[in-house]
Amino acid sequence: MQEKGTISIHTENIFPIIKKFLYSDNEIFLRELVSNAVDATQKIKRLSSLGQYEGELGDLRVEIAFNEEAKTITISDRGIGMTAEEIKKYINQIAFSGATEFVEKFKEAKDANELIGKFGLGFYSAFMVADKVEIQTLSYQDGAEPARWICDGSTEFEITEGSRTERGTDITLYINSESEEFLSKYKLQEILDKYCRFLPVPIKFGTKTESEPDGEDEEGKPKYKSVETDNIINNTSPIWTKAPADLKDEDYLAFYKELYPFSEDPLFWIHLNVDYPFNLTGVLYFPKVKNDFDLQRNKIKLFSRQVFITDEVKDIVPEFLMLLHGVIDSPDIPLNVSRSFLQADSNVKKINSYITKKVADKLSELFKKDRKEFEQKWQDIGIFVKYGMISEDKFYEKAKDYALLVNTKNELYTFNEYQEKVKSLQTDKNDQVVYLYSNDAAKQDAFIQSANNKGYDVLLLNSPIDSHFISHLEQKLEKTSLKRVDSDVVDKLIVKEDNPAHVLTEEQTTQVKGLFEKAISKPNMKVEVESLSPDELPVHVTMDEFMRRMKDMAQMGGGM
Ligand code: ADP
Numbered sequence: 001m002q003e004k005g006t007i008s009i010h011t012e013n014i015f016p017i018i019k020k021f022l023y024s025d026n027e028i029f030l031r032e033l034v035s036n037a038v039d040a041t042q043k044i045k046r047l048s049s050l051g052q053y054e055g056e057l058g059d060l061r062v063e064i065a066f067n068e069e070a071k072t073i074t075i076s077d078r079g080i081g082m083t084a085e086e087i088k089k090y091i092n093q094i095a096f097s098g099a100t101e102f103v104e105k106f107k108e109a110k111d112a113n114e115l116i117g118k119f120g121l122g123f124y125s126a127f128m129v130a131d132k133v134e135i136q137t138l139s140y141q142d143g144a145e146p147a148r149w150i151c152d153g154s155t156e157f158e159i160t161e162g163s164r165t166e167r168g169t170d171i172t173l174y175i176n177s178e179s180e181e182f183l184s185k186y187k188l189q190e191i192l193d194k195y196c197r198f199l200p201v202p203i204k205f206g207t208k209t210e211s212e213p214d215g216e217d218e219e220g221k222p223k224y225k226s227v228e229t230d231n232i233i234n235n236t237s238p239i240w241t242k243a244p245a246d247l248k249d250e251d252y253l254a255f256y257k258e259l260y261p262f263s264e265d266p267l268f269w270i271h272l273n274v275d276y277p278f279n280l281t282g283v284l285y286f287p288k289v290k291n292d293f294d295l296q297r298n299k300i301k302l303f304s305r306q307v308f309i310t311d312e313v314k315d316i317v318p319e320f321l322m323l324l325h326g327v328i329d330s331p332d333i334p335l336n337v338s339r340s341f342l343q344a345d346s347n348v349k350k351i352n353s354y355i356t357k358k359v360a361d362k363l364s365e366l367f368k369k370d371r372k373e374f375e376q377k378w379q380d381i382g383i384f385v386k387y388g389m390i391s392e393d394k395f396y397e398k399a400k401d402y403a404l405l406v407n408t409k410n411e412l413y414t415f416n417e418y419q420e421k422v423k424s425l426q427t428d429k430n431d432q433v434v435y436l437y438s439n440d441a442a443k444q445d446a447f448i449q450s451a452n453n454k455g456y457d458v459l460l461l462n463s464p465i466d467s468h469f470i471s472h473l474e475q476k477l478e479k480t481s482l483k484r485v486d487s488d489v490v491d492k493l494i495v496k497e498d499n500p501a502h503v504l505t506e507e508q509t510t511q512v513k514g515l516f517e518k519a520i521s522k523p524n525m526k527v528e529v530e531s532l533s534p535d536e537l538p539v540h541v542t543m544d545e546f547m548r549r550m551k552d553m554a555q556m557g558g559g560m
């Protein structure tokens with residue numbers, strides 16, 4: 001059997017274009033070829049289970065091998081294989097007709113990844129790194145003949161009789177001189193770890209040495225021997241593909257460790273599982289955060305049918321949940337996503353609001369189920385909740401029922417509880433309820449004590465996100481304002497009737513006040529002298545609330 005032909009295409013040669021356009025991301029060739037091998041393997045499994053294939057399935061695995069001297073990389077599978085006719089149909093015709101269009105469209109496009117996805121040029125991404133590509137394949141069909149296809153990157157291809165004796169396909173890439181970096185064990189392992197770690201079919205890449213028990217020595221101590229075993233690089237059934245009912249906490253924790261080996265255990269997780277109106281599975285973890293500066297974005301990995309796509313999940317995951325960790329898998333997100341695609345896609349918008357809702361509901365469930373535990377976790381989840389409340393109204397509406405405010409005595413209140421607690425005590429002349437807060441309990445200790453002595457409560461709002469949270473609460477809470485405990489507002493609050501008598505006389509007060517004013521001599525600082533009890537600090541130096549905010553803003557330089 002021998003057949004030669006010319007691919008009908010308007011442009012002389014599309015490969016220089018493919019190469020040029022995809023160069024920045026050329027490692028995806030391996031993802032594309034391994035995905036094809038996995039697809040072919042899944043197809044033979046399906047045919048077998050449907051009774052349409054009666055032969056032995058054999059050891060279904062995909063194998064990646066490379067030869068540094070020959071400068072080749074080979075991807076082999078035991079999938080359905082292809083007949084010569086199928087090669088012409090699936091490799092030549094479809095891809096090349098797609099490629100023709102690709103060539104025509106590429107002029108306008110800014111994002112080549114988007115094009116590759118659209119035109120199904122997955123197989124052709126091989127030409128980003130190879131001068132020549134060879135297919136050796138044997139179809140599963142009865143009486144099929146092995147076929148070989150070879151193409152040197154020109155528009156000419158050649159199909160001849162092949163040499164494969166077992167069902168399946170080998171794709172051999174003759175790596176070009178610019179891409180020799182891929183002819184390395186470490187480089188290939190790295191790419192496989194990135195894209196293929198959770199593929200559903202075992203992927204073998206070389207061998208590894210393991211130590212195995214080997215009886216006992218003369219003294220009765222256990223002996224070990226080194227054995228070479230296949231290096232299977234992937235976990236074929238990651239937890240997000242399983243039913244939540246079949247999983248224990250340990251499974252979720254173990255998977256977290258698999259994804260982020262050096263992290264502390266997460267606080268809790270959410271198993272996502274929808275099949276309508278879009279398909280999506282995944283597990284999102286709330287990480288334990290030591291402080292706000294530790295926050296790491298882009299820790300969520302996006303998959304499509306267990307193939308890693310990206311950890312740029314912006315648009316799919318709401319902005320405020322970018323701090324979460326975990327995985328999302330949706331076949332409705334194509335392999336080759338691009339920013340412009342994501343923004344335009346209606347599924348992506350639905351996925352985004354679904355995730356927000358799931359997270360809000362999970363938090364509500366935790367709060368209702370065990371308030372005590374929720375309070376213990378608040379220290380860590382508060383940051384996410386506050387960030388969410390600031391950035392998304394829909395989330396605010398749900399979270400306002402369980403978000404907690406913490407006071408300087410370390411008591412925790414819901415918004416409603418807190419309003420009830422302070423409304424009768426802390427009102428100003430304009431009938432506004434005033435929440436006092438401290439952003440530095442150590443520095444403002446004297447002010448906190450003094451406010452407490454007057455019967456006022458002081459909230460502790462001292463994380464970087466709190467300055468934004470405070471302004472947000474002022475907009476959201478009706479007839480309520482938030483004032484820092486060391487501002488001059490405290491004294492303007494309506495004071496309770498049963499005030500204890502002053503310890504200092506009026507004359508003493510004026511004297512002390514004068515002394516302090518002279519010593520400080522700053523026009524925007526105010527000196528108050530008043531002592532309600534002997535153990536209270538009698539002198540307060542305050543700054544006008546407005547001036548204080550201006551100063552804070554200048555220091556922050558605005559923005560987060
Ligand atoms: P897609 O995977 O999106 O269909 P590709 O360009 O990656 O596009 O592959 C084109 C087609 O070539 C596949 O749909 C499949 O029919 C065939 N093919 C590619 N690789 C293999 C393989 N290893 N075994 C069997 N068929 C394959």
Ligand code: MG
Nearest residue numbers: 032036122123
């Ligand atoms: Mg493909």
